[in-house]
Amino acid sequence: MSMDLPRPIADYVEANARLDIDGMLQPFRRDAVFIDNGKHFEGQAAIRQLFEEEVMPVKAIFVPDTARQEDGDVVVEGRAHGDFPGSPLRFTYRFTLADGAIKTLETTI
Template identity: 75%
Template sequence: MSMQLPKPIADYIEANARLDLDGMVAFFSPDAVFIDNGKSFEGQEAIRHLFENEVIAVKAIFVPDTVREEGGNVIVEGPARGDFPGSPLRFTYRFTLSNGAIETLEVRL
């Protein structure tokens, strides 16, 4: 990936490319919030459960192709491919970082 991403985001995306569940969760703060099309998952355990069922189960891999900063957030866009209807689908990821970890990740189609 040639774009410059903050380390926790780059590490999360690399873990996703390997479908490494533990690696993906590791870059979230303990009290992080993941918002998936308006539905919130709070804390690492809830995020882990979401990833198990919605990412790992369908082998969904996100490949960013654009990045920008907006209002203190890092916005990353690109397609996700996997074993799910409509693959590939284009997503927008809005990351908020705090103390070297992902504090909030909002994902929208």
């Protein structure tokens, strides 16, 4: 990846490119919250279920092309492609980091 992303975010993006669920979960805190277009998934078990049910079946891969700091968060934008209607779609990922891990990830189209 050519972008200079904080390590937890880079690890998540790189694991997603491989469709590696364990690798995708690793940078999240145990009590992390993933907000996917308004739906909340709290804790690693719920986030794993989201990945298993919504990411893996459609092979959704996020490819960031911009990143910026905003209000203490890291906002990353790019396209997600896979076997889903409208692919590719442009997404915004807003990451809140704490203690070297992802505390919150909010995705929006």
